[in-house]
Amino acid sequence: MGKILENLNTVLLIGLVLAIGLMMGFHADAITESVVLRWLHVFFGITWIGLLYYFNFVQIPTMPSIPAELKPGVSKYIAPKALFYFRWAAAMTMLIGLLLAWSNGYLVEALTFKPGFQLIGTGMWLGLIMGFNVWGVIWPNQKKALGLVEADDATKAKSARVAMLASRTNTLLSIPMLYAMASFQSLPR
Template sequence: MAKFFGNLHLVLAAGLLLAIVVMFGAHAGLVDANSIFRWLHLFFGITWIGLLYYFNFVQIPTMPSIPAELKPGVSKHIAPSALFFFRWAAAFTVLTGLIVAWLAGYLVQALTLQGPFLLIGIGMWLALIMAANVWFVIWPNQKKALGIVPAEDAAKAKAAATAMIASRTNTLLSLAMLYCMVNFT
């Protein structure tokens, strides 16, 4: 059992297989593209927002108390890996969300904030702003701050501050975005 749970890829494969069994079993084999993309949207969204909250509630507040000799463990190994999943989860959350809205026939109405699609449209725009923040503000600045790309110490410090502000902005926006997403009917 320890060998199985020690292998993340095996656990994910088994989890995916279980999800497929539940999907097809619960719907008597009548699973459509929309339900699959809704599930993917939820999976990627949990990954994205979970990592956003990890960065803001755990990593950023804890870093000042970590001894200097241990900080490279976070900045050279943990943070780059977490940022990889963070930015791709953001991209796939947005992509699958747009696909769900398109398949359900409300993409244009939501993006133009029309009538009954106002709430989900606001959520979609907040998510688009947040994803742009991830890719065009947080990630480029984190590459400098973490030393993934060369930068002087002053530039690293400025980049870290900019990335933190953008990340906190996403945390702020996420609260309203999540409300919009779960209250759309």
């Protein structure tokens, strides 16, 4: 069992097979496009927000206490890999969320805050703002701060701060966004 769990790709593949097994074993007759899209939206959303919280609750507050000679371990190896999954999980969460709303017939109603769709619309707009923040502010600035693109020391420092503030903004927005997303299906419209 240890060999299986040592390989992340194998773990993900087995998890996917088990999830499909649950779908087919318990609800094969009820599996719809909407069910699959919701499952994928939640999976990628957890990945995105989990990494957002990792950066804000662990990495950013811990970096000042890491000895200078050890910081390259984070900035050259951990952060770029985490940012890869972070930005692509954001993109997939947004894309699949929009497809889910379209599949369920409320995309326009939610995005235009029609009565009964204001809560999910608010959640969607917060998610879209956060996603654009990832791709338009955080990632371009992190590339400079981490030295993935050429930048002088002053630019790196300024970019690190801009990326951190944008990330903290996303953390702030994630709290009401998660409420809106999680509550839409449960609350009366």
